[in-house]
Amino acid sequence: MADVDDSDLLAAIARGDEEAMRHLHAEHASWIRRRLLRRFEDGELVEEAIQDTFMTVWHKPNAYRGEGEVGAWLWGIAIRRLIDLIRRRRRQPSTLVGSVRSAEDEALVGLEFGEFAGILERLPQELLGVVRATILDGLTTREAAVLLGIPQGTVKTRMVRARALLREEFG
Amino acid sequence: MSDVLLDRVTKTYRRRPALQGINLRLTAGTTAIMGPNGAGKTTLLRLLATAIRPDSGQIRIHGADPNRPLELARIRTRLGYAPDGNDLDTRLSVLQFLHHVAALKGLDITERNRDIEQQIEALGLGHALHRQVRQLPTGTVRRLLVAQAMLGRPQLLVLDEPFADVDHESRHLLIDVLRRSSDHLTVVLAGHHLNDLAAIANRLVILKAGTVAFDNTPADLVAAGLATTNPDDLSPLEAGYLAALSDRPRPEPDPM
């Protein structure tokens, strides 16, 4: 399956090819599920998020613009579907704002990943969750707050502290 | 009990006789209706599919009389009909088409999903499900027509030209599906493809100008072909077919 290009699969899906959809699902569903479960332990909600994710892909395969890995694009959809579901369960208004990942964060992700993850490891546990949600998973403050179940303000103050610590590490 | 009975059936279109006194008894298994264009194949199939009624004569399908409204309704719940769908021009996708026909047949959700899944599998339609029917190659359209006919588990399957212009893969699948069906239901199909039809039918009926010119097994047609002088190097089957259509006096068809 590795020899079939994911973007070719998306093109085939756009033509209504169910077999291509099966391949894309087989390739990606399992790792995305794992990764979601590591962030949110409700298996039922995660299953639903996976179904929603692939239905979104089925209806709008052209939303992938050819930028970056298809895997990263799928992950972006999946984590947002999960957050939507969490939000709906908590009956919170579902308004999405654009990503607030700053240029500084982009520079962090642009580092050799191993190096970056190594620095992260030295952060206190409560800051790590916030950094993972915003920088690694690319969520907004609001989305991170929903996923982590903490107020938005807390996400913001923790991010300020985390950025300061990270700056020291690079310093 | 015979499944389908035609007794002295005639049908005339605009003063042109299409069928003239047809007598047939069809039992479970596959019967292929053959003959040149205009011999009455499609008219015969449309009669069996209850799309038209004969001008005179009797038809019984599983003992029911299509002239009586209640019996007609009973016949139709156990009927699968695939017209010659060469010009099937619809914006529906394969899947929507199947669901639409299932609704026309009055299937409930469970039956509908079950039968549709089964036919998609049997006729290899998985790759085409979400494409518009009008954009499909002929072979796939023929498969779709057979698939819709099979929905609702019919006892009588009436197929007009299922093999016309089909690709190799489609022919293969169709032959396979029809072979398996003929154990438990009555299949009547019309076509021109002598070899394909002889391969799946246990009975051949050759029509000539609205009358039955031959009615027996494919093996019998081969035997008839072997008995002829065959100057053109035809296969025995082809020679038998031509002999059946020639003007020489023919023996009375065997009553079955």
Add this chain to the structure above:
Amino acid sequence: MTHPSRAELRGYLTSESSDFEADTIEHHLVGCSSCRVEIRDGEWTNRSWRQLRTTIRTPPRSRPERTLVTVGIPNHIAHLIAASPAFRPAWWLSVAAALVFAGIAAGAVTTNPLASLPFLTVAPVLPVIGVALAYGIPGDPLTQIAAVAPHGGFRLLLIRGLTVSASSIALAVLAALFFLPPNAAFIWLIPSLAATAATLALSIRMAAPVAAIVVVTIWIMLLGATTIAGTPTDAFTIGPHLLVLAIAVAIVGGARNSAPSSAAT
């Protein structure tokens, strides 16, 4: 690219790896197909796919269809009604356009009831056209399949013809209130209903479009004759009788004639 070892991947799956390892593996999985295969849960994937496939293979219901199911109409009937022209915007637009033009033509002359004739002529014709469109194109394979299906044939024509003609009559009522003087506003209604019924009845004997042409012809000829005679409003009293006669002929004749689709041959 350096891949995580099997042991590391296993550790990730069993949640035994450190946060650092897990983050690194997750980052790696985004772009590495061979490691994705390595951690794939085949059984779960199959189950998840079957569920997804069922969703994909269930055609979405249109809004009218959903509404009909909600009010308790059986699924398959709701589907068949919703697929009729009554629920296509093109149908509503053309009916509305025809009524507006006829209404303007009527209103433009005077408030004399006779001047409303363009409107009064068109209003009964629209539902008849609706019935003609309700069933499908004669000779089309899908129409042929529908003709011999248990819920196809005349039953289908009836439920669709009724929804389509009801939609156009409803629009005509609104248009009549707007365009016509009160004394002429509804004299078209009875001919309209009679024409619809006559078309449906004649469809037992002939293809629906042919039935529609017969009914429209009867209607236009009657209007022509009464207009020449100088009493066009008579058409609105004679018309229904004539059309009821057509219904009777169709039903009596239909008993000995062929199935509804036969005329499509």
